[in-house]
Each structure stands twice: as structure tokens, then as C-alpha cells.
Amino acid sequence: MNKIEEAQIILKDLGLPKSQQNEMSAITLLALCNIKETDDWKDAKKISLGVSKGIMKFSTVFYDKEYAANTRETFRRFVLHQFVQARIVDYNPDIPNLPVNSPRAHYGIAKEALEVIKTFGTKNWKANSKEFRASIGDLSKKYAKRKAVDRVPVTLPNGKILKLSPGKHNEVQAAVVEQFLPEFAEGSELLYLGDTETKDLYNDKETLAEIGIPIDQHSKLPDVVLYHRAKNWLYLIEAVTSHGPVSPKRIHELEELLEKCDAGKIYVTAFPDFTEFKKWSKKIAWETEIWICEMPSHMIHFNGDRFMGPR
Template sequence: MSKIEEAQEILEALGMPMAQQNEMAALTLLALCNIKETDSWTEATRQCMSLTKGIMAFVSQHYHREYAPNTRETFRRQVLHQFIQARIADYNPDEPTLPTNSPKTHYAISQEALLVVKSFKSDSWDESVADFVGKIGTLSRAYQRERATYRLPISLKGETFNLSSGKHNEVQIAVIEQFVPHFVAEADILYLGDTAHKDLYSDKQGLERIGISLDLHNKFPDLVIYDKEREWLFLIEVVTSHGPISPKRMLELEGVFANAKMGKIFVTAFPDKNTFKKYITEVAWETEVWIADNPTHMIHFNGDRFMGPRDTL
């Protein structure tokens, strides 16, 4: 294995969530431990490093991964913040009283994590990991407990499903509870994703009946709803922080659902008008917009008609 892959294995063993087992996280760990590709993990050392001139410079020099300056926030928010929470890294260990935005901000591998890292591939590895997890716990388990505490229930076909908390899933629930009764004559929910679990609910038999196999690598929309009375298929994207159904996204969805021969309705669902305004220039023509704050109304980007599938023109 490469050193990056080995670093990912260490992060997994220490109980980091999947999002903090990626390449950026692995490179950050390597930098904090001053481990280069040909080094042994027993050579890991603790030194204080700034982000840009320390960690990112190390990654560039020794692993030839070039990150743009604007990715600094990604390092901070998606890697270093979680490393600190998990006691893998220390924040400003030399000057703990530094203000938050100080240019002297620095990080270091924690002494506890350093002991584990130095034992990688040794006879004491399993014992070191168990000792660290026993004393510190794992961030992954902590996150799971937190997510389990805050859930958004939704009832589908007599069964209750719990979506993870967040604005995106709140809008998804609003689509089912408010959009569907107003605009879908006879609704059959075939697919509902979740920000934490993409395949939270799927009616695989129902999808297969209309010619679709569930393959999440094909970039399914957030919701797939079949109107059996009119034979319309609603492909719905919820937008809170990412883009709407743009011309590019519409072509992707048409490809994914090419075998479904019924009429297709492309809908972007927004939580409110302010969010809609941010993305209005990206919305594709011949699609629909629904805003949860005004659930009984639709905005039709169609010109010569109201809601209906494109191929019925």
C-alpha cells in the first residue's frame, strides 16, 4: 500500500467518520507526523505546523498534491476540526491563548495519536488502537449518537422512516406532505434519498416495473414519484446549498431514466424565495420550480404551457 492508503487505514482504525478517511485527511495526517513515502511509521514525529506553509506545503512537496489557496477552509472545516475533536490533533499547543483568526494558528499530532501511529504494522498495533479508543472513544460513534438524537420522521406506505436532521431533509418532507397532495393526482413514492443514507427508501419493484434499476452511481434525484393516473414521473431535486435542475442535470436525469417511457416532470424544490433567487439563473427551461414557503403554487419554466412532460408537446 502507498503511504496515503496506510494513513487512511490508520484513520479508519481510530474511528474517524468516512468523510475524514479521504485523501485530504490522509495527507493531513502524514504531514502532521512528518511521514514521507519512503519513511517508516516508527519515524513519526510531533511538530507544530501552520496550515498553508506547513501542512499544505508538505503535501505539495512530498506527495505532489497541489491544492488551491481557497481549499484552506476545506482543510480546516472538513479535516482539522474533526481531528481536534477526535484527539488526533492539538490546536495551538504552543500558544493555547491565540485568538481564533491569528496568523500564528498551528496544529500538531496529539501525543496519544502519535503513539498509535508509531505502532502501525507492529505487534503492538492492535493493543495501541484499543488503548486509544478505550480512553478517547471514536468520533464516528459520537457522530452516530448525535445523528440518532435528531431525526425527522416521515411515513411512507404505512411505515415510518427517520431522516437525518437538516434543512435539506425538511424540504424533502415538505415535498411529500405538501407538494404531492396539491400536484400529484395518484402518488406512488418510488425513491427517497437522505443526506446521510442515499437509499433510505426505495421501491425497487416499483422502479423495475417502469424500467428502472436502482443504481445510486447514476446520480438519482432526491425523490422519484410516479403519478399512476396520468402516467407522469416526477423527478425532484431539493436545493438548499447545491444547484437546481440545470440543463446539464436535466440531460443526466434523462439518461438515467431513459427506459421509463412515461412522461417526465423535472422539479426543483426550494425552501424559500431567497434560496430560489440565488439559483434562478441556473434553472433549466422546461422544468418546474416549487417553493416550500408557498406550497400551493408552482413556477413553470416552460413558456407555452403549464406543468406536463416535455415529450407530450
């Protein structure tokens, strides 16, 4: 077992949620404990590191894992933030009164966590990690309870209610099913609905296969797929909050994926608000449709000479 795998076990045993037990999280823990591949955990020590020139550099130099410069925010939002919440890491331990956006912002392994981590691999590990969870709190359980409360309900055309994971992206998807579908795709069936946690949360495999859509490539499908059987129209809908709209490149990808599907294809990009639409407007492909949650009874047609229909 290598050090990254060991770090993942440590994070799990200390009560971190599954989403903070990945490789990026493991690398972060290793960096903050100053543990290289040949080191022993008993030699872990506290060092204060920033993200780009500290943790990410450590990853490249000592583990040959290079992350793009624009992932530093991912480290902050989806690893370090949770580490601080779990009391495994301290934020700005050397200079606690630093401004929030200071370029000198740094992170250090918390003293209590360090003492426990140093016992990994010994007979005391299980007892120590259990005691840590009991005294500090099991973040994975807290997150599970919070997610259960915060999940986004969506009522499907057949009356069934699904619970999407919380987040703006899934709120847009729910709005597509509950508002766009009856307004602009009345009579359509829901064939596919993704989720930020469970990519193929809902999929009608039988109908997908029937109309020639590969059912083993859900990762390439758009966020929502609707099908109007009488018209043989297929609505391919991307919900945009942080990732791109239906661009010319995306259309090309989908046309390749759906080459055996003879249904008429309608490409739609759904935005939460007009501000988000304006941000992405230059990347939207012509001959596609725009729907905005805050003005649900209207559409924007990027075509000029016709209203919604397959191309």
C-alpha cells in the same frame, strides 16, 4: 500496504467515524505527522500546518494527490474539525489566542495522539490505541449515538417511516415527500429517495424497471422521483441546499438517462427557503418548476404560458 492505507487503519483504530477514514483524512494525518511514503511511523513528529499551503501542498508534493483550491473548506469541516473533536489534533497550538478567521490558523498533531501513533506497526499498537480510545473517547460511537437521535424522519405515502441522516438537505427531501407530494402530486408513488449517507435509501426497483428507468444508475437520478401512474407523469425533483438546481445541463443528463422512459417528465427544484432560491435563480432551466419549503402551498413556474405538467 502503502502509507495512505496505513493511515486509514490508524484512524479507524483511534476511533474516528467511517467518514473520517477516507483518503483525504489519511493524507491530513500523514501531513501533520510529517510522514512520507518511505518513512517509519516511529519517526512521526509534530509540525504545525495550515490547510492550503500546508496540508494540501504536502499532499501534492509527497503523495501526488492534488486537491482543488475550493476543497480547503472540506478539509476544515469534514476532516480537521473531527480530528480536533477526537483530540488527535490541536487547533492553533502555537498561537492559541488567534482570531477564528485568522489567515495564520494552523493545526498540529496532539502530543498524546503522536506518542500512540509512533507505535503503529509494533506489538504495542493495539493496546496503546485501545487505551487512547478509552481515555480520550471513541468519536465514532459518539457520532453514531448523535446520528441516531438527530435523524430526520419521513413518512412515505404508504405509511412507512424512514430515517434520513441529519442535515438540511435531507430536511428538504422529507418536506418534498410529506408536503409537496400531497399538495402538487397527489396520487403519486415514491419510486426513489436518496440520502446524503445512503444514496439509494429507498427505491422501487420493480416500478423503475417497468417504466424504463435504468436501476443500476441511481447515482445519476435526482434526489426524489415520484410517479403518477394514472397520468403517466414522472416528477424528477432536486433538493437544493449546497448543490445546484435543475439546470439545462442537468436536464440534458436526465433526458439521456431516461431515453427509454415514455412517461411525461416534470422537473422540479426544491429549496428550503426563498433566500436559497434567489441564490440559484440564474441557473435554473426554463420549462421547470420551483417549490420552496417555507411556502409549501405555492409553486413558481419557470415557463410563462402553462402550469405544471410534462413537457
